[in-house]
Amino acid sequence: MRLRLPEERPARPPTGYKIAYPVLSQDGTRSGFTGVSLGGGSPYGVLDDARCVYGRRHRPPARRCDCGFHCLHSLSEALGLTCTGAHRRAVVLEVTVLGSYIRYERGLRYARQRVRTVRVGPCACGRPPRRLTDAGWGRPGWRVLGPDCGACALGLTGVTFAEFARLAGGQLKVIPSQRDGPADATVPELMAEAALLQARLDWFQGQLAKFTGREQL
Ligand SMILES: [Zn+2]
Ligand SMILES: [Zn+2]
Structure with missing residues (x-):
């Protein structure tokens, strides 16, 4: 007997939430995102397909593998992940889940996604973010960016939110964190x-x- 997962046919594609790091290509002409986990895969664009991280010749999300994009059902749970020390400077993405997916208790694993919004946390100094600037690390060919108030990272490579969205090539909404302060x-x-x-x-x-x-x- 073969057990099959129940199939869903939603009227509209599901929405999910995840944390990621914004990235800027070395030549500054493209922006995107990279996963937070170790070996989080190659950077992805606003609209992208998952590839098997183990290089196997199947399309994610394969049932006997753990490849594919991952997201959580709840925004607050995704925001909660940015409280951990390692992910303080990560952004929270709202994504539309496209293609086939496998549903888990807390989220989905799936084939294709479109990033809709990017929630950017405060600058390291606590002030609201105004730009995304070089976070001091990266992946081959890509600089990871972090939130900056506009004063702390003067002189470092960076982009405004509008520039980041334009370089990502998609209709991307960038939402800076709302914190009370003289600047805002x-x-x-x-x-x-x-x-x-x-x-x-x-x-x-x-x-x-x-x-x-x-x-x-
Ligand atoms: Zn796989
Ligand atoms: Zn600052």
């Missing part, structure tokens, strides 16, 4: 901050006046 504050937030500073200055001047008043006694 709205006008009402800045006015509230100014009011607070004014109140502190008033208090400070009041205290100072007491001292100068005493000294005059």
Whole structure:
């Protein structure tokens, strides 16, 4: 008796989430992504087919192999992976799963994918990211990029989010992480901050006046 997996015929292709590193080709003309696991395979583009990492002559996802693209069902689980030390500077991709796939409890293993959005975490200094710059390592022919606020990695090779999307050759949405901070504050937030500073200055001047008043006694 042969056990067969139940077949699914979804009305629209499934969506999944995964972590990856953005990469820029050595000549700066192409961008893409590379997997986070050791031997994460060769870099892939916005729309790409998986290849068997063991070089076997089958099309991923082969049942007796573990090759193919992988993703998780849940965005929060993918975001959670970026808390681990090794993956702090990885980005979170939202992908459309194309072609055949095998469903697991937490995610899918599949043949073909289109990257839809890239969520970029904060710069190492904690400020919101503005660019993707040379992270200091890579794969042959590819530099891995990391989030940069625009001030920390001055002088290093890098691209803006729009440039990265253009070089990837696809309709890619790049979403910078939203963190409160002066760089990203709205006008009402800045006015509230100014009011607070004014109140502190008033208090400070009041205290100072007491001292100068005493000294005059
Ligand atoms: Zn394989
Ligand atoms: Zn920074």
